[in-house]
Amino acid sequence: MVAESAKSASQPVDLSLAARPNNIEAVPNLLREITKDVDNLATGTEEDRKSVAVKCRDLALALETLRETMTNHCWGQMGIIAAIGFGVDSGLWALMARNGDNPQKVTDLSSSLGMDSKLLSRMMRHVSAMGLLVETGEDGYQPTNYTKALSLPQIGHGYLGVTACTGAAALKFHEYSRKRGWMNPTDSQDTPLMYAYGTDKTVFHWVQDCGYGKHLNDYLSAYKLGRPIWADPSVYPVKERLIDGADASPDAPFLVDIGGNVGYDLERFHGRFPNAPGRLILQDLPMMIHQIKSLDPAIVRMEYDFHTEQPVKGARAYFIHSILHNWPDDVCESILAQAKKAMKPGYSRLLLNENVVPDTGAHWETTGLDMIMLALFSSEERTRTAWYDLIERKSGLKIVKIWSAGKGVESLIEVEKIA
Template identity: 70%
Template sequence: MSIPTATPNSPVDNSIASRPGNIGAVPSLLAEIQQGIQDLDTSTDEPRKDLLVRCRALVQAIETPRENMVDHIWGQMGVISAVAFGVDCGLWVLMAQNGDQPQKVTNLAGDLGVDPELLRRLMRHICAMGLFIEVGEDEYRPTNYTKALRLPQIGHGYLGLASSTGGATLKFHEFSRQKGWENSTNQQDTALMSAYHTDKDMFTWVHDQGYGQHLNDYLGGYNLGRPRWMDPSVYPVQERLIKDADTGPDAVFLVDIGGNVGHDLERFHRRHPHAPGKLILQDLPMMIHQIRDLDPVIVRMECDFYDEQPVKGARAYYIHSTLHNWPDHLCDVILANIKAAMRPGYSKLLINENVVPATNAHWETTGLDMMMLTLFSSMQRTSAMWYDLIEKRAGLKIVKIWSGGKGVESVIECEIPWEE
């Protein structure tokens, strides 16, 4: 298949690359930003997100296409490279320990045991991208961003996800060309597998590269500051789950299916310490064995969600950001196993996933969809897709989709239909 190339008769003139994206929109965007600042409300995060979208639009309006391009392939890729270096060598931990005062490259390099010239180049670029505060030659003051890189939930994403799987994104076009430009839904044939010449899925690949714990840290904290599914603003746990739940000694309250190392169950237990019944964490042995610290109230259970669900009649079965990893035909198996274990009229299935809106999708949702596309040959689903998967294919009933807000996972509450 030939790839189209530009010709002298192409309708796009070269000068377009040097013109701002939409300079005429700048005055209205500035007015919207000013209004957005006035509308900021500490009780909800939505106005801040809207303001951020407007600020991004302002940058796009002022930047030329050429600047946009080099920002992507020089600036942003360079930042990812430099930040990952800092995570791996301990730069961000050291700077956080040093505090907020200005810090010299030579001192940092000496303490870390890295080449001062190498560190100088990396920190210079990070500063040029606005992520450091320059106070003198080769001397920088940390920002909230660089201090946050000290947190495993933030910094470790650069190793456990970006550097470990980035080839899938950068080589996705080659994978797609080989597949005839079709939308792949084969979990055994992904862009990640093609880029790295492996037959391993993403989780196994990252684990075997030595970054399994980094990925777990990222998964445990990528949604810091966002509402959790059990927050009253998202899902009314007391009304929908705790009320009328069995209180017997053997009753199971919540089963977290594919729950990684227990992040969600620990948060739930802290929020609702007196919820009746057992809390059970299920995942593959590879994940269960990586658990370092977990509240003993949470029962660990090695389990493959493609096998029969061993816990019958729980009040709720919870599955978070898992179905988006797999195409419909595999989700059919997962949902069928859960449905077979549910008690009609009592058990609920809570699917904590993004629901892509038909229009005006948030960039975090579409960005995550790109990850699913390149790493799993899967997708984020729209409301129509969820209804098709859950009701038409699995034979469950969606009681309600409880929205988590822009770019945040919703809670899809499901039950077995009464007629069954």
């Protein structure tokens, strides 16, 4: 009796649970909800589509046994990441896209790519088994919209510029945490990525040195693909909040994009507001500015480190997109302090295009990105409370309003300098 009690205490969950469906009782109701919601998709919103997608995921999880869920994570998903990256790097997906929508043989593809047909067969078989490629016969496959999209640098290169060269940070996160007493990491000089790869380099220098800098930039160029941008009228009223009342002289700084990469956001803004007054200024480190191959001549390029004094004073708006989520609070305070010094009270706005995590019901894209920030930067996607703490209590600025762009999409936090 004593032995049985000890066994029960050490393993409170019976192993047989893992062989049963996760939540079979929820299936009938989920099916009813999905059927009803699908009927409304044609006239629904983007939020309605996302809701159906989440419910379909919940349905699959409810039907899976717990062992299948574990195996999917450890075998299926790990394997698919390997196979997709293999196809991107070898040119497989680009070749299949050029060949068209007809069924294609592994032997023909391997011959064109100069690779072992058995290796290619194994890769494509798993991609098909995971539902991302259509099997048409023995060693025959037909492209899908997804595999065709992988031929686009903006999509396919994410698997190399993000996952391939940083994946060990997530896989060894438990080791990193255990050795640091299971504390929430907040030191930008001691990140899980640094631990996993035995380096003292930050993510961006690490990715560059691994040879994937261009791949990361390609991925970032599609960061907002299919999602509303901050300057969309449905998110932020640019004319009323920025253009109206702005200094109209040609040399007046209108919008300064701090850490703006190669100018994606400013080009989108200029496309929407070509007649906005004053100058549009792109700022980033020399290594990034020098990567720019083409940029609208209306945008001024400027080398700048956001930890140093901001050279552009009194701009109508200073814009920072997905920068602060890369850093813990102490580094963010330094970045915000430089912007604050340059702002003109009553005139300048600081626009932070960042996720605001809701207290409940967070979307998986937001929580997923939070896990990436945790593993790569020792940072986080912040809640509303955390943003107020950082911006108002620690940095002495004032949040005017948080403008939401919907679930899983960055909000726009409008900030002013107190006179």
